[in-house]
Amino acid sequence: xxxxxxxxxxxxxxxxxxxxxxxxxxxxxxxxxxxxxxxxxxxxxxxxxxxxxxxxxxxxxxxxxxxxxxxxxxxxxxxxxxxxxxxxxxxxxxxxxxxxxxxxxxxxxxxxxxxxxxxxxxxxxxxxxxxxxxxxxxxxxxxxxxxxxxxxxxxxxxxxxxxxxxxxxxxxxxxxxxxxxxxxxxxxxxxxxxxxxxxxxxxxxxxxxxxxxxxxxxxxxxxxxxxxxxxxxxxxxxxxxxxxxxxxxxxxxxxxxxxxxxxxxxxxxxxxxxxxxxxxxxx
Ligand SMILES: NC(=O)c1ccc[n+]([C@@H]2O[C@H](COP(=O)([O-])OP(=O)(O)OC[C@H]3O[C@@H](n4cnc5c(N)ncnc54)[C@H](OP(=O)(O)O)[C@@H]3O)[C@@H](O)[C@H]2O)c1
Numbered sequence: 001x002x003x004x005x006x007x008x009x010x011x012x013x014x015x016x017x018x019x020x021x022x023x024x025x026x027x028x029x030x031x032x033x034x035x036x037x038x039x040x041x042x043x044x045x046x047x048x049x050x051x052x053x054x055x056x057x058x059x060x061x062x063x064x065x066x067x068x069x070x071x072x073x074x075x076x077x078x079x080x081x082x083x084x085x086x087x088x089x090x091x092x093x094x095x096x097x098x099x100x101x102x103x104x105x106x107x108x109x110x111x112x113x114x115x116x117x118x119x120x121x122x123x124x125x126x127x128x129x130x131x132x133x134x135x136x137x138x139x140x141x142x143x144x145x146x147x148x149x150x151x152x153x154x155x156x157x158x159x160x161x162x163x164x165x166x167x168x169x170x171x172x173x174x175x176x177x178x179x180x181x182x183x184x185x186x187x188x189x190x191x192x193x194x195x196x197x198x199x200x201x202x203x204x205x206x207x208x209x210x211x212x213x214x215x216x217x218x219x220x221x222x223x224x225x226x227x228x229x230x231x232x233x234x235x236x237x238x239x240x241x242x243x244x245x246x247x248x249x250x251x252x253x254x255x256x257x258x259x260x261x262x263x264x265x266x267x268x269x270x271x272x273x274x275x276x277x278x279x280x281x282x283x
Pocket of ligand 1: 009010011012013014015016034035036038039040041060061062063064065066080102103104105132150151152153154155159
């Protein structure tokens with residue numbers, strides 16, 4: 001029997017579309033929308049949708065996540081990442097829905113070498129980070145029942161991170177940005193966590209990423225080793241893609257550890273699982 005109605009916003013985006021693929025429609029009724037169906041920048045539209053569909057859980061995957069675009073167009077970034085989150089937070093109370101709000105390691109400045117815990121003070125430096133942090137603050141202020149889930153670097157078929165490395169490896173050379181560290185997280189692991197937490201009332205902020213931290217080079221090397229594709233890796237200076245990405249985005253799931261509920265695998269094990277399940281490597 002299906003127990004819940006889950007509304008996924010930003011369902012055409014990288015994380016939203018992966019969640020729609022992973023969530024079992026037999027366990028929950030999934031309502032997936034993107035900006036064409038519900039524009040999160042319009043409070044009335046969000047209210048109307050919530051009143052009509054009465055979701056029990058909302059997973060907010062909408063927003064502007066391209067860092068360069070946020071810098072070029074801060075108004076759009078604040079409208080989507082901050083005010084859009086506020087609209088959803090306010091509306092969630094109308095039907096007593098739980099709100100799962102996705103956030104990011106970019107709320108920190110990246111000037112450390114220790115994985116960030118929930119007790120560390122956010123200090124965003126980019127428009128993306130600042131707008132996401134404001135979105136978190138609005139969720140905390142306006143939603144009655146929320147989970148703010150901060151994630152480091154996500155990968156899935158939908159966002160092509162691993163796939164691009166495999167493609168380059170097949171041509172013999174993988175180019176990765178130099179000095180960029182994170183906790184690569186399989187969207188499959190994140191989905192398992194979201195499913196485990198959203199039925200509970202353990203509200204609050206959580207860091208939710210696979211265990212450990214690595215450089216882009218180590219991540220690419222792991223893919224090459226596991227797939228047994230012969231390739232060299234070249235570290236390149238900051239490309240456009242990472243210009244506004246904090247250098248260090250390692251995450252520590254400190255609160256989940258304290259509660260004994262950290263189910264995330266290490267980044268290495270999760271990556272092996274992903275390469276096995278999605279592509280049959282390592283079989
Ligand atoms: N991907 C990661 O590595 C990562 C890591 C940490 C945290 N996160 C967080 O996870 C969430 C999802 O990230 P993502 O990578 O999946 O982002 P994404 O691919 O950019 O998806 C965002 C979605 O929101 C849609 N959208 C834009 N304007 C909208 C509006 N007015 N109303 C409703 N929907 C609108 C976008 O549509 P258009 O693209 O057509 O405009 C897009 O489909 C974000 O909050 C992000 O900060 C992501």
